[in-house]
Amino acid sequence: MNNQIRVRFAPSPTGPLHIGGVRTALYNYLFAKQQGGKFILRIEDTDSNRFVEGAEKYIADAFEWLNLEFDEGPLAGGKHGPYRQSERKEIYQQYVTKLLNSEKAYIAYDTPEELNTKRKEISNFQYDASTRMQMRNSLALSLNEMEALNEKRTPYVVRIKVEPDIEITVNDLIRGEVIVNSSVLDDKVIYKSSDELPTYHLANIVDDHLMRISHVIRGEEWLPSAPLHVWMYQCLGWEETMPQFAHLPLLLKPEGNGKLSKRDGDRLGFPIFPLKWVDPQSGEVSSGYRESGYLPHAVVNFLALLGWNPGHDEEIMSMEEMIELFSFDRCSKSGAKFDFEKAKWFNHQYIQTTSDEELEKLFRPILDEKKVIVSKEYVEKVIGLIKNRAHLIDDFWDQGSFFFIAPTSYDEKTVRKRWKAETPEQLGELINLIEGVEDFSSANIESLIKDWIVLKQYHLGNIMNAFRLALVGEPKGPHIFDIAALIGQEETINRLKKAIITIHKD
Numbered sequence: 001m002n003n004q005i006r007v008r009f010a011p012s013p014t015g016p017l018h019i020g021g022v023r024t025a026l027y028n029y030l031f032a033k034q035q036g037g038k039f040i041l042r043i044e045d046t047d048s049n050r051f052v053e054g055a056e057k058y059i060a061d062a063f064e065w066l067n068l069e070f071d072e073g074p075l076a077g078g079k080h081g082p083y084r085q086s087e088r089k090e091i092y093q094q095y096v097t098k099l100l101n102s103e104k105a106y107i108a109y110d111t112p113e114e115l116n117t118k119r120k121e122i123s124n125f126q127y128d129a130s131t132r133m134q135m136r137n138s139l140a141l142s143l144n145e146m147e148a149l150n151e152k153r154t155p156y157v158v159r160i161k162v163e164p165d166i167e168i169t170v171n172d173l174i175r176g177e178v179i180v181n182s183s184v185l186d187d188k189v190i191y192k193s194s195d196e197l198p199t200y201h202l203a204n205i206v207d208d209h210l211m212r213i214s215h216v217i218r219g220e221e222w223l224p225s226a227p228l229h230v231w232m233y234q235c236l237g238w239e240e241t242m243p244q245f246a247h248l249p250l251l252l253k254p255e256g257n258g259k260l261s262k263r264d265g266d267r268l269g270f271p272i273f274p275l276k277w278v279d280p281q282s283g284e285v286s287s288g289y290r291e292s293g294y295l296p297h298a299v300v301n302f303l304a305l306l307g308w309n310p311g312h313d314e315e316i317m318s319m320e321e322m323i324e325l326f327s328f329d330r331c332s333k334s335g336a337k338f339d340f341e342k343a344k345w346f347n348h349q350y351i352q353t354t355s356d357e358e359l360e361k362l363f364r365p366i367l368d369e370k371k372v373i374v375s376k377e378y379v380e381k382v383i384g385l386i387k388n389r390a391h392l393i394d395d396f397w398d399q400g401s402f403f404f405i406a407p408t409s410y411d412e413k414t415v416r417k418r419w420k421a422e423t424p425e426q427l428g429e430l431i432n433l434i435e436g437v438e439d440f441s442s443a444n445i446e447s448l449i450k451d452w453i454v455l456k457q458y459h460l461g462n463i464m465n466a467f468r469l470a471l472v473g474e475p476k477g478p479h480i481f482d483i484a485a486l487i488g489q490e491e492t493i494n495r496l497k498k499a500i501i502t503i504h505k506d
């Protein structure tokens, strides 16, 4: 066991957590568990403009549902807290001062308008070694000018000073060595006096350092920031403890061109978030995997394989297996296409291995919503009969509503084909037969009814289809005798009677 392994998931609470973020967290989790390390949640909420009410709670709820537990975090606690960046203001201040004192950073007063003017003046303008002396900052201004600005309490930012033409190497566990010339980097803003808060870049690396993060496992979209982070680690003298990087491939649209977005989910009808999200401002509702009838482990298993493979063909994996087999070597460098049908396939598989008792609990809210009052035992039996047809929990209703509500209409095509002139009379005989049955088990009624059909020389297909029509209303559902046995003798008779009265063929 290596207790030095510490990884973090560091979302910004700017809205609901995207499924890609869930995958990032999952890989962090798998790696931490495998290494006997710690899995930490850090809330990166320094950008107050982008703060969204309820987003942090959503993150906590999502991981609770997925059963991915954090060892340290705002709720779990831990000795490296606070775990919300907004509560760590003073900590960052020290490092801003340290960087300024060691001349690794400088103060800049350029207004947004001035920056815009410069952008127009110089094509591909970048605030860096080649331009910084033309700007209004502590490197270019005289002492007097600086004092005057200070006196007026002019708002300023602090920028990191990137030296030009230095090779910066990022060692990435998935991508290998990524070498970047420092001249392509700009002097990023690391602190703003207006809100007294650091920007993402500073807060992120300071916290990774102070929280003793050993591995930064995050989405590929952060790869361009990594050279700057390496540079900043050097500026702060923290090279020795710099975490290892692993940038995960993007989750791509199902068609494979570009990053998977909420719009793809809306367009193709699948959720892009773990849980339902109601936007606090617009009231817009986005669907979630939980509310769409997915089992958490199916979602986890599906996500684990989007960008990593275990080295064998078996796709259904327990958490223990995934933890054991996870490796960066088997993470792909190229993006992973989001295959929604595959998500459903996983869920179908997991429904089969989940107990009827467990599934009953998940199905119950749907029954409540439909105002169906029925015993737990009955529902479990229904689920036992139809689960092999279900991909989502909602499918239990689509596949089995007739177990709870008698049909009110009858499939026209089946009526046309199977409801003969003699059918009402034959079903009348069937009612008589059923009324006399003592053992109303599926096997017993099956043999009694089949014997009767043979004896009467009736058409087996026509009788069976008419029988199903009466009980189900449509040509679907499990074995008809299982249905009859479960809804019971009385209900079977009632439904037969109702069909005889209702179905008229013109």
Ligand code: GLU
Residues within 6 Å of the ligand: 009, 010, 011, 012, 044, 204, 216, 217, 218, 219, 222
């Ligand atoms: N706050 C960043 C995000 O929202 C974190 C990136 C990182 O993991 O370094 O994804």
